[in-house]
Amino acid sequence: MARKIGSRYTVHQVIGRGSAGTVWLGEGPDGPVAVKLLREDLAADQVLVGRFVQERAALTSLDHPRVVGVRDMVVDGSDLALVMELVQGTDLRSRLERDGALAPQTAVSIIADVADGLAAAHAAGIVHRDVKPENVLLDLAAVPGPGGAPRAKLTDFGVARLVDAPRRTRATRIIGTPDYLAPEIIEGLEPRAAVDIYALATVLYELLAGFTPFGGGHTGAVLRRHVTEQVPPVPGLPDGLWRIIAECLAKAPASRLRAAELADRLREQLPALAGLPVLAIPQQGRAPAEEALTPGEAVYAEVDAGPGTHKRRRGPAVPLVPGAAPDSTRDTHTSLRRPSAQELASYAAESRAQRATPGAAHRRDRQALLRRRRVLAVLVAVVLLLAGAAAAWTAFAATAPDAGHPARPAVHSTAPRAP
């Protein structure tokens, strides 16, 4: 079903959906394009529309081979659309979901490309603010890079900023994807270029290890780890590459590399990484769905379960309320986090054993799940028993004034009576 967007574009078919809108395959005066049609509620936000128009020049002028070009921005009736260069390929999240992790040379080549794109943006004064695998497109039509790595392009430039800005003025909310949020954002500082470097190093870590350094469990725990915990090393990674990652994940933004420097340093590593296989790091404790949450944590779980979560292992950009998030009393969930360095080292041996007896790991997981469910059931039973006893005592005390207690007055509602 074709649909007109403004006077110059026609869209035919949905090619993807994100938290801010739907991406369509379309046609413009100069050929095929990708059109991101923003959600209706965003398009109805007059502050956002104003900003959209204001940012048009900055976003459309960002022209770099490692950035998905924004060709046009359309405001037409209730439609608010970004017209983009069409990339023939896939996004990095889909590649990661397919492969689990990437060979070091491929991962580093992809991230060096993205760092090039960031360097151009930062030089133009644009901070991306939502660097994550979903926003890296792999151009499969382009000539591959070192070791056959697909060429990468960063997309969604400025979208986080556009969508976020009106909200930031309305409330003290921050927007981002928890696993990739730099500590200074969580602490409420203005996001600068270094937040993109932190996010990009997190993506590199994820490509190599198969999981993010501070992810896992509920959002509150993830935020706390970004602020308070040191990045756990990835076993088996060459030292030089590890130092680059650690530097870019520094808590202090000023200690991180600049984008251009990051791209250069990563490319220096490429020859030494040739032929290295994907690191075999088993994931564990990454699925907290069946864990009992504290009431405070449950708030974040609800936020995480918001619209759009069906499409991804992790949620899309979610609004977070700073200040309520980092809470050192939530240590019950640290068991869900990425394992410690010693644990990681022992996993290599364990995973070999698991491969030898494939059914054993599954049985162990199942038994652990059943144990957790039993504990939860006992807790619920105890709470119900206590509540029942309290209700029985209240009823008894109210109806037995001669049982040694003064009679309780009848409880009256303070609400006005209905006429």
Ligand SMILES: Nc1ncnc2c1ncn2[C@@H]1O[C@H](COP(=O)(O)OP(=O)(O)OP(=O)(O)O)[C@@H](O)[C@H]1O
């Ligand atoms: N320029 C493009 N060319 C080709 N495909 C694209 C383009 N832009 C986006 N897509 C596809 O559309 C999907 C959705 O993109 P979109 O930017 O809306 O969401 P997202 O980045 O996955 O999530 P979010 O908006 O929550 O950050 C992408 O994953 C990608 O597969």
